[in-house]
Amino acid sequence: MTEEVDGHIVDRFDISKRLGKGAYGIVWKAVDKRSRETVALKKIFDAFRNQTDSQRTFREVMFLLQFGKHPNIIKLFNIIKADNNKDIYLVFEYMEADLHNVIKKITILKDIHKQYIMCQLFRAIRYLHSGNVLHRDLKPSNVLLDADCRVKLADFGLARSLSSLEDYPEGQNMPELTEYVATRWYRSPEILLAAKRYTKGVDMWSLGCILGEMLLGRALFPGTSTINQIERIMNSIVRPSRADIDSIGSHYAASVLDKMPSRARKPLEQLVSTHDNNAMHLMQNLLLFAPTRRLTVEECLIHPYVIQFHNPIDEPALSSDVALPLPDHIQLSIDDYREKLYQLIQEKRANTRKLTHDRITTSLQPRASTANQEKRGSEWTEGRRKSSAHDRAAPIAQAECSDTDYDTARNSAQGHGYEMNGGGYVNMAEMRARDRAQSADPRRMNGSASVTHNNNNNIEGSRRHKERRRSSEKPRMFSALRGSRLGSSSSTTNQRLVTSGNVR
Numbered sequence: 015m016t017e018e019v020d021g022h023i024v025d026r027f028d029i030s031k032r033l034g035k036g037a038y039g040i041v042w043k044a045v046d047k048r049s050r051e052t053v054a055l056k057k058i059f060d061a062f063r064n065q066t067d068s069q070r071t072f073r074e075v076m077f078l079l080q081f082g083k084h085p086n087i088i089k090l091f092n093i094i095k096a097d098n099n100k101d102i103y104l105v106f107e108y109m110e111a112d113l114h115n116v117i118k119k120i121t122i123l124k125d126i127h128k129q130y131i132m133c134q135l136f137r138a139i140r141y142l143h144s145g146n147v148l149h150r151d152l153k154p155s156n157v158l159l160d161a162d163c164r165v166k167l168a169d170f171g172l173a174r175s176l177s178s179l180e181d182y183p184e185g186q187n188m189p190e191l192t193e194y195v196a197t198r199w200y201r202s203p204e205i206l207l208a209a210k211r212y213t214k215g216v217d218m219w220s221l222g223c224i225l226g227e228m229l230l231g232r233a234l235f236p237g238t239s240t241i242n243q244i245e246r247i248m249n250s251i252v253r254p255s256r257a258d259i260d261s262i263g264s265h266y267a268a269s270v271l272d273k274m275p276s277r278a279r280k281p282l283e284q285l286v287s288t289h290d291n292n293a294m295h296l297m298q299n300l301l302l303f304a305p306t307r308r309l310t311v312e313e314c315l316i317h318p319y320v321i322q323f324h325n326p327i328d329e330p331a332l333s334s335d336v337a338l339p340l341p342d343h344i345q346l347s348i349d350d351y352r353e354k355l356y357q358l359i360q361e362k363r364a365n366t367r368k369l370t371h372d373r374i375t376t377s378l379q380p381r382a383s384t385a386n387q388e389k390r391g392s393e394w395t396e397g398r399r400k401s402s403a404h405d406r407a408a409p410i411a412q413a414e415c416s417d418t419d420y421d422t423a424r425n426s427a428q429g430h431g432y433e434m435n436g437g438g439y440v441n442m443a444e445m446r447a448r449d450r451a452q453s454a455d456p457r458r459m460n461g462s463a464s465v466t467h468n469n470n471n472n473i474e475g476s477r478r479h480k481e482r483r484r485s486s487e488k489p490r491m492f493s494a495l496r497g498s499r500l501g502s503s504s505s506t507t508n509q510r511l512v513t514s515g516n517v518r
């Protein structure tokens with residue numbers, strides 16, 4: 015993978031340091047010479063090497079454009095061609111750390127940070143799942159963070175839309191599991207056991223692994239091979255029933271599991287010793303063998319572990335499925351994918367030029383035309399403008415992101431109630447009732463009782479209510495972190511978070 019950067023990129027950006035390296039690309043911290051904005055510049059190496067890689071590049075860009083409006087999903091600012099027509103550059107909003115590196119510095123994350131990170135991940139995944147899209151590669155290095163503990167989900171290269179199948183019941187009628195190559199440590203049992211179908215449960219499993227990793231300080235199931243991965247999982251999770259095993263629709267799941275050597279069990283509560291019963295309960299109910307038994311993201315959002323951050327306004331959902339212009343089963347030629355992306359770059363350029371032109375024109379005209387100009391601005395440019403404002407306000411710190419060291423993809427090919435295990439948990443009906451009560455609580459909702467948990471809130475709604483949301487979250491989290499940043503002489507994210515102490 016060449017670390018060289020094309021001349022036209024160097025002309026446009028001051029590249030300061032490498033932030034990370036994945037299977038597909040290298041990411042640098044850079045400053046846009048024109049806007050002085052700090053960005054993350056990703057070079058996808060050999061983006062159009064073969065059809066599968068071309069499709070992956072295309073999907074990544076399309077999904078990023080589709081979902082980047084959500085506050086917990088990384089924003090893609092720009093796509094730039096490489097001179098060799100093989101590589102491609104993606105320009106992202108810059109984040110100061112990734113969760114993998116933050117977890118490695120074990121003293122950084124306090125309970126409240128872990129809760130807040132999980133809550134934001136649930137919000138991002140709710141948004142994706144409501145559009146019937148799976149991320150499929152959730153892992154700590156794809157969870158980006160800033161010094162205020164804000165989460166942005168990255169890396170949509172493996173995301174898949176389920177929308178081609180209408181009205182599917184969960185777990186049935188799913189697309190075939192082809193070339194599923196997500197990072198092994200976060201893969202769910204049904205993927206490891208080559209089930210033919212998959213569900214949103216694959217993301218819920220990975221979220222359980224991420225929570226476990228935050229609690230443990232290292233990967234929960236660091237399998238060294240597929241079979242070792244299955245062994246580690248089976249030694250720790252609640253034993254599945256035969257019906258659970260059959261439910262995943264894998265031809266050889268039962269025989270693989272039967273043949274598994276019996277080792278001393280180390281249940282999750284022994285593997286991860288935590289004083290926090292809510293954390294344990296959430297993890298156990300995400301890490302269930304049968305995908306249909308796992309908590310859904312909606313259930314997670316109102317779980318006691320994150321309930322203090324729950325606010326329906328911050329949990330927008332899409333009202334319709336998100337499908338890419340090209341269905342998954344249709345693979346274009348490499349040239350066609352490249353052309354489609356280049357077309358997109360042209361369109362974006364045209365939109366930006368148009369917007370700039372409009373801005374100049376409107377600045378010479380009476381103010382009334384501004385509204386029209388706003389309307390004409392594409393989503394792309396709108397996203398960019400808004401996030402530029404945010405970036406200017408955001409502190410710039412030394413990045414703590416570094417290379418991922420997981421094995422990665424390229425080379426390898428509902429209806430729950432909480433169990434009452436004597437742990438004193440409320441069941442789902444009670445939780446929902448509490449949710450409704452809290453939503454009606456004027457301190458939380460500030461009178462917006464019309465927005466309920468099940469509504470398909472949209473992002474605009476979320477923006478409009480931003481001030482209300484802040485009133486419920488700021489005192490709990492941000493003020494303490496901000497205070498610590500001001501009090502710390504260090505400029506690094508990690509040190510700022512370390513000094514944040516107990517923010518409750």
Ligand SMILES: Nc1ncnc2c1ncn2[C@@H]1O[C@H](COP(=O)(O)OP(=O)(O)OP(=O)(O)O)[C@@H](O)[C@H]1O
Nearest residue numbers: 034036037038039041054106109112155169415422
């Ligand atoms: N916007 C960003 N701001 C800061 N760092 C980033 C950003 N995007 C990515 N990184 C860093 O670069 C690393 C690799 O990025 P990314 O996951 O997009 O690459 P990839 O090649 O698709 O990786 P993978 O091998 O996981 O598929 C991330 O783990 C993170 O440390």
